[in-house]
Amino acid sequence: MELALDIANLNVFYGDDCALKDINLQVEEREFLAIIGPNGGGKTTLLKSILGLVTPDSGEIRIFGRSGEAARRSIGYVPQFSRFDRRFPISVEEVVLIGRLAGRSPWFSRFSRQDRQLVDSLLERLEIAELKNRQIGQLSGGQLQRVLIARALAVEPQILILDEPTASVDSASKTRIYDLLKELNQEMTILIVTHDLSAVSSNIDKIACLNQQLFYHGRTELEAGLVEKVYGCPVDLIAHGVPHRVLRGHEEGSL
Amino acid sequence: MIETILKYNFLQNAIMAAVLASIACGVIGVYIMEKKLVMMSGGIAHTAFGGIGLGYFLKIEPIFTALGVSVIAALAVAALKRKAMTDSDLLIGMFWSLGMALGVVFIAMTPGYPPDIASVLFGNILAVSRSDLRLILGLDILVLTTVTAFYQMFKAYIFDEEFASVAGVPVRTLEYLMYVLVAVTVVVMIRVVGIILVIALLTAPPAIAKQFTYDMKKIMALSVLLGIGFCFAGLWVSYTVRLASGASIVMVAVGAYALVSLVRFGLRRRGGTAREA
Ligand SMILES: Nc1ncnc2c1ncn2[C@@H]1O[C@H](COP(=O)(O)OP(=O)(O)OP(=O)(O)O)[C@@H](O)[C@H]1O
Ligand SMILES: [Mg+2]
Secondary structure, eight states: OOEEEEEEEEEEEETTEEEEEEEEEEEETTOEEEEEOOTTSSHHHHHHHHHTSSOOSEEEEEETTBOSGGGGGGEEEEOSSOOSOTTSSOBHHHHHHHGGGTTOOSTTOOOOHHHHHHHHHHHHHTTOGGGTTSBGGGSOHHHHHHHHHHHHHHTOOSEEEEESTTTTOOHHHHHHHHHHHHHHTTTSEEEEEOSOHHHHTTTOSEEEEEESEEEEEEEOOGGGTHHHHHHTSOTHHHHTTOHHHHHHHHHTTOO | OHHHHHHOHHHHHHHHHHHHHHHHHHHHHHHHHHTTOHHHHHHHHHHHHHHHHHHHHHTSOHHHHHHHHHHHHHHHHHHHHHHSSSOHHHHHHHHHHHHHHHHHHHHHHSOSSOOOHHHHHHOOGGGOOHHHHHHHHHHHHHHHHHHHHTHHHHHHHHHOHHHHHHTTOOHHHHHHHHHHHHHHHHHHHHHHHHHHHHHHHHHHHHHHHTTTOOOHHHHHHHHHHHHHHHHHHHHHHHHHHTOOHHHHHHHHHHHHHHHHHHHHHHHHHHHOOOOOO
16 A cells, blocks of 8 residues: 655754654555644644644655645645634635635636535535534634534545544534544545544554654554553543653653 | 815815725725734835835835835835744834834935925825826726735635645745735825824724624725725815814724724623624
8 A cells, every 4th residue: 555644754843942853654545543642742743744834854754655845735634723813704614615725726716616515515524514604703612623624624635634623522523523534534544633542542543652752653452452551551641641651651661 | 065076186086096095905904904914014104104205315206116115115024024033023113113214314315395294194185196096096906906816815824824825825925915915005095194194094994894794805895985985084074174184084984993883882782692702
């Protein structure tokens, strides 16, 4: 199978602070990879390097064998924090349509009927069709999150990258979003950053544990309790505030 | 008043200027509001004064040098913002005063009787000439064509620069383009309300329009109409009470904003609907 993503010897610094050190990571096509790690571990930085939003100091990132601007056109991105103004005069439909701009010539871009139909079907799929004409500020956090997922899917990506997409979503919606991701995984490669491994466990093929360096990258057999072995304690603890000790334990090999 | 308008050329010119200037102003005003470029626009307006001074000094039509200088200043701020690790806010502050200082120096160095600076600073819509109108019309066409050509791209860029850049929207180019559009619009407005008063007319119409709709195109259209209305009303006030035209226009615009906001606030209190401010 072709490699969807091939990262070799990646180093990223913010000024003098090293955020990512010598990362090597291969993701196969249609793989479902979960990236876990403590706060400040560099997960978002890794995703942003892939997306070209952060410039690495060294290393190479290849997307389906190619690097650079054009290769990134095949990625859909759901950010961890959206910094946009919630009072911006834009409707849900218009936000999702922005995904259709990917790879367009900037001159006189107009959205076709197919574009709108695709957006309709995505809104349908994410169960937010009735919010289509709402202004973006008049949504709940979870509804907004689904709009952002729809926007990423509107790119028609081959790789979908999600940075903690379920942080503000209730548990029922969470399950539905993960079900949807599983379904989407039939067609596309998925990279997801999450603190919430138990919920994705049935979907994921591999996990990557990131804390400046890549500590573990491999298959998961959750029934064998592998994740817990990696961390030396139940994974849920990662979300509850003792990440450093957990990872140091792993680093020292004191499993 | 109609009779007077028909009789006097300068009044016809003033009305044409009000309409034409409000078009660029209303459209770009929405971008300024949404991209939070109010300080930026103020800075560009004041650097334009340097351009005006340069024009007097070099004996070139000052409005052209103002256009050149403010476009260059806008591009410089955009470029420096990326290169230097400085907040554009700080840069704008320096450009702001530097532009004024250069203007003062150039005018002082110009031999002969000093030009009418007040009309540059505070506008004099009654002194708009045919050639001014032609320039304003040209700039209007430029602004409208650019906005139409890149409408979706601009919207994506202003809304969420990060996602836009991931989707391959040329955000850098759009940023430069937007700054140039702001500079052009400011110059268009100099004749009408002047360098110092321009900010109110760039911000009040979109701020009012946004209270009525969340559709960007409608906000733009409404801003244009409001701008025209404010200019006409200001002209009328200035004509009847014998006040400076620029000041009258600005007072009408800000007064209208205050009024609309108050009325809506009152209605909301009475209606009691929960709606985030
Ligand atoms: N723009 C920035 N400038 C400077 N340092 C940064 C910047 N963004 C992140 N960092 C630093 O880089 C490191 C990694 O940050 P990153 O956001 O990638 O972590 P993360 O794993 O996504 O954390 P979280 O779980 O909190 O989202 C942190 O130490 C952070 O302080
Ligand atoms: Mg993060």
